[in-house]
Amino acid sequence: MDTVAQKRQVAVCRWATYRLCVRISTSEMREPTYFVLASLLDGPLHGYAIIKRAAELSGDRVRLATGTLYTALDRLTAAGYVELVREEIINGRARRSYGLTGSGTAALQAEAARMAEAASVVTGHRRAATWKPSPA
Amino acid sequence: MTEPERRSPEAGSGMTEPERRFLEAGSGMGELERRCRWLLRAYPATYRDARGEEILATLLESTPAAQIWPSRRDAAALIIGGLRVRAGQDQWPGIGTSMRQAAALGAALAFVRTAVGGPQFLSWTGILQIDPPGAPLRGWLLALAAVAAAWWVPRRIAVFLVVTGATLLAYVNASQPTAAVLPAAFLILFGVCLPGRLPLPRSWLWLVGWVLLARALEGTFGAGGFVAIPGFAAPHQQTTIGAVLQFAHELTGVALALVIPWSIVAAAAVWAAVDARPAVSMIIYLASGFAASIVDQAASAHFQQWPVLTWEYLLTALPALAIAPVVIWRLRRQAIL
Secondary structure (H helix, E strand, O other): OOHHHHHHHHHHHHHHHHOOOOOOOOOOOOHHHHHHHHHOOOOOEEHHHHHHHHHHHOOOOOOOOHHHHHHHHHHHHHOOOEEEEEEEEEOOEEEEEEEEOHHHHHHHHHHHHHHHHHHHHHHOOOOOOOOOOOOO | OOOOOOEOOOOOOOOEHHHHHHHHHOOOOOHHHHHHHHHHOOOOHHHHHHHHHHHHHHHHHHOOOOOOOOOHHHHHHHHHHHHHHHOOOOOOOOHHHHHHHHHHHHHHHHHHHHHHOOHHHHOHHHHHOOOOOOHHHHHHHHHHHHHHHHHOOOHHHHHHHHHHHHHHHHHHOOOOHHHHHHHHHHHHHHHHOOOOOOOOOOOOOHHHHHHHHHHHHHHHHOOOOOOOOOOOOOOOOOOOHHHHHHHHHHHHHHHHHHHHHHHHHHHHHHHHHHOOHHHHHHHHHHHHHHHHHHHHHHHHOOOOOOOOOOHHHHHHHHHHHHHHHHHHHHHHHHHHO
């Protein structure tokens, strides 16, 4: 095991100890964040387009209010997941488009993989052959 | 989609309704825009300069054509989002840091309460009251020293300062020594013993939330709370102008007595949605007083009174009290490595 991996393991152990040995995943992404990032997969979008796309992708479950969207964009920009790609002035109004960064794409893919793995526990489940429902 | 894309009847050039509104809104300020701009005032001016026009454009695009008011959801999100920016909670520092800041504040204020004495500290005037002279000042100074110790100075000095402060307070206010020691324990736990230094809040506006919450609690549960509405009397038999005016005056008094406390409670609730730190610090503040009274009651069953603190006590107890947390901290580090 190389030094980096060892350090990482020690860090994880300390982190786990701080949380009383209970494993709590901090990588879990909240649904609105997930769909905001997912809405940018096809390319940069401006604010209103992100709201629309996130609603489309989530089957209308994630309906972002404008204030909520910009709070999320501020946070995601600070985290390095999203970046300002284009700024236009249309009829005297600012229209900024945001795109995914490399780490944003990676975080999104990691979250998708995590959810797929969690889903496979249920979708890939086969009932044991010996199990039979008890007679009524 | 909840909001179907509507084609603008006059455009006929493939332009959707939101796009048409986006372009039209730039040419003049309509009712909707004026109201949205008013809501945007929830954000600080610097934030509005950077983001305001962009948020406004998105808001106008996402609001259906017939509406002249932004939706309730949008309005609430703008107000809470703006207040979060003002409170420095937009770039969330994480639950650990937030809770430590809240705990440090709650414990520091519990120190002040110990010095000022009694629950009147919760009252609006009690915060500013200086009676007896010197006691509140001493409390505030100790609280400031404790918070500064928790935030800035190295850990061991912080432990020493906090324990010294607590012990001195116990000496000053000998009727309730635990009221000083328990907040000290909270401070040591949250401000000192956790790894890393406690980062300073980006904005101190969140303290407003604490004052609001204190006032709301006082107005609800304190002496002269909601139950103490000014005397209300129906007009007398002869409806003279004087009696009507008297009735109006009393009615206004009742309305104010109900409206003002409930407004403060509502403001405190909104602030709790914006920033949980005041609520957490209030819980710690009240819990330390409650725990202190329980310990005092239990102790009074065994002792006639609390032992009077003497220099001998101080000289023997202080080093032990100062060293103990450091030893615990070192043992803890050994355990987790």
